[in-house]
Amino acid sequence: MENKGFRQGFGIVAAVGLLTVLGFASGSAAEVHQLSNGITATIYSPSEISDQWISLEKDGAYLTHPAAGSVELADNSDVMHPFDQSVVLAALADMRGFTADVDVSVFILPATPTLAGGSFARRNAIYLSPGTGPVDPSTVSYITTHEMGHVLTWAFVDDYPARWKAYLELRQLDESSLSVDAAHADRAREILAEDIRALFGGFLSTISGSIENHLLVHPSRVEGLKSMLAGFFLGGDGQPLQMTSSAFPNPCNPRTSIEMAIPVGVDIPSGSGVLRVFDIRGALVKTLRGGEVANNRLLIQWDGKGRSGAVVASGRYLYVLEAGQLVSKGSVTLVR
Numbered sequence: 001m002e003n004k005g006f007r008q009g010f011g012i013v014a015a016v017g018l019l020t021v022l023g024f025a026s027g028s029a030a031e032v033h034q035l036s037n038g039i040t041a042t043i044y045s046p047s048e049i050s051d052q053w054i055s056l057e058k059d060g061a062y063l064t065h066p067a068a069g070s071v072e073l074a075d076n077s078d079v080m081h082p083f084d085q086s087v088v089l090a091a092l093a094d095m096r097g098f099t100a101d102v103d104v105s106v107f108i109l110p111a112t113p114t115l116a117g118g119s120f121a122r123r124n125a126i127y128l129s130p131g132t133g134p135v136d137p138s139t140v141s142y143i144t145t146h147e148m149g150h151v152l153t154w155a156f157v158d159d160y161p162a163r164w165k166a167y168l169e170l171r172q173l174d175e176s177s178l179s180v181d182a183a184h185a186d187r188a189r190e191i192l193a194e195d196i197r198a199l200f201g202g203f204l205s206t207i208s209g210s211i212e213n214h215l216l217v218h219p220s221r222v223e224g225l226k227s228m229l230a231g232f233f234l235g236g237d238g239q240p241l242q243m244t245s246s247a248f249p250n251p252c253n254p255r256t257s258i259e260m261a262i263p264v265g266v267d268i269p270s271g272s273g274v275l276r277v278f279d280i281r282g283a284l285v286k287t288l289r290g291g292e293v294a295n296n297r298l299l300i301q302w303d304g305k306g307r308s309g310a311v312v313a314s315g316r317y318l319y320v321l322e323a324g325q326l327v328s329k330g331s332v333t334l335v336r
Contacts (some may be wrong), residue, residue, distance in 0.1 A: 033089060037265060038099045038233075039148075041092050042067075046082040046110035046130075060114070067105040068125050077111040080130035083140045087204075088128065091141035092148060094202025097226065099265030100233035102155045104148065119143050121150035141204035142197065149193030156232045157192070163232055167192060170225055171216075185213040195219040199226045227324020230266045245321055245328035251335045254304025254311045260321050260328045262296045268323045269293065273300045278318045285312060291323070298323050304334055311336065 030048060033041045044053070044065075054073070055064045063071040085108055092106075105125045112129050113120070119129045126147040128140075157163045168175065168188060177188040184190055194211040198219050211218060219225050231241055245260040258275055262268050273291030278284055286307055291300035300321065306312045314336045321328045 031085075031089075033093070035093045035095075037093070037095050038101050039092055039095070040103045041089065041106055042103070043085060043089060043106045044108065045085055046077075046108050049107060050077070050110050061111070063107065063109070063127075065105075065107070068107055068127070069122070071107075071127060072114040073109065073111040074114050075111070077130075080111055080132065081134050082110055082130040083108050083128045083135055083144075084137065087137045087140045088144050091144040091202060091205055094141075094205070095145060095148065095200045096202070097200045097265065097267035098230040098233045099263065100152060100156065102152065102233075104151050106144075119147055121147040121154075123154050124151050126151060138204045138207050141202065142208070145197040145201040145205040146193050149196030150189065152196055152233060153189060153192050160232075164188075166228065170222060170228060171195070171219075191216065195225065196229065199229065224324055226267055227272070227326070231325030234263060234266070241326050243326050243328045245330050247319070247330060247332040251333040252304065253335050255301060256304070256332050256334075257299055257301050258319060258321050258330070258332075260298045260323070260326065262293065262298055262323075262326065264296060266324075266326070268298055268326065273298050273321060273323045275300045275302060276320045276322075277302055278320075279312075280316055280318065282318075285317060298326075302332075 031043045031045075033043065035041060049063060053063050053065050053068075055062050061073045061075065063073055088106060088108060092104075103124060107125065107127050109127055109129055112118075113127055116127070116129070120127055126144070128144065128147070131139075157167070164178070167173075168177070171188075171191065173188055173191065176182060177186055177191070180187070191211075191213060194213070197205055198211050234241065241263070243261050243263075245258060247256045247258050249256060260273075270293045271290050273289065275288040275291070276284060277286045277288075284307075286302065286305065288300060288302060291298050293299075298321070302319070304311045312334065314334055316331055316333045318331050319329065321330075
């Protein structure tokens with residue numbers, strides 16, 4: 001089948017053939033951006049894709065790239081409006097509240113992907129489908145961030161069954177939501193991608209204030225969800241992250257402050273700390289909730305009192321301080 005629209009723009013590519021197209025990789029002009037959130041984004045513009053990465057076959061035109069595999073494109077590039085590259089980059093850069101060491105290839109398509117019919121993600125590649133008219137920046141940001149949610153899922157959740165289990169339990173989702181037979185908005189993968197967008201996306205990508213599945217509780221109202229996901233993206237094993245902490249003064253008489261370090265990019269809101277104090281035999285002395293967050297530190301105070309409200313006896317006490325996926329253990333000596 002002749003693809004006249006693509007042949008007008010990609011005649012040279014068709015002539016050199018598939019192997020030569022792949023050979024352009026070393027001379028690629030794609031923009032590589034190292035973002036402060038840890039994402040390394042390689043962005044391929046519509047013109048670069050048209051000039052270097054389109055191969056024409058008898059049955060149609062294909063984007064063929066080592067990072068992309070092969071994606072068939074419709075013959076409609078002459079009437080479509082690709083996403084604004086600067087808005088795409090800004091959407092990725094504006095993602096905050098986490099740190100993730102992940103590489104992503106972003107293809108801003110000049111034509112519609114035939115199979116998907118719209119934007120999608122595959123492993124660590126994002127394919128952004130053009131619109132029939134100029135696409136609003138908020139829509140570009142929404143879609144870009146949502147698809148980045150799929151990439152983060154692939155990189156930090158898919159190979160860790162314990163993480164999927166923890167996520168489903170916290171989100172109160174049934175395991176049937178993992179099935180491809182579930183309705184699109186009810187699929188755990190789509191819900192997680194939306195949660196990532198809503199919790200970590202920038203202003204434009206979250207301006208609607210809603211998520212795709214309106215029947216679900218908004219992720220911002222699910223206690224511990226944001227810190228759990230941020231912990232996953234740090235690359236741990238899904239278990240609580242062991243952090244350093246200290247008590248001061250130590251020894252104390254009787255009040256002391258427990259301070260725990262928070263990794264850069266992990267969002268721990270004030271008031272979310274839980275401090276448990278034990279005696280040296282392991283008996284629980286006091287549980288305290290709250291704390292203040294400042295300068296990547298969580299600070300919570302113990303007044304030296306037990307559950308009865310009286311100051312406890314002199315001696316050495318052990319503590320466990322938790323916040324989201326962060327936990328730290330230490331000891332403090334009380335002297336009266």
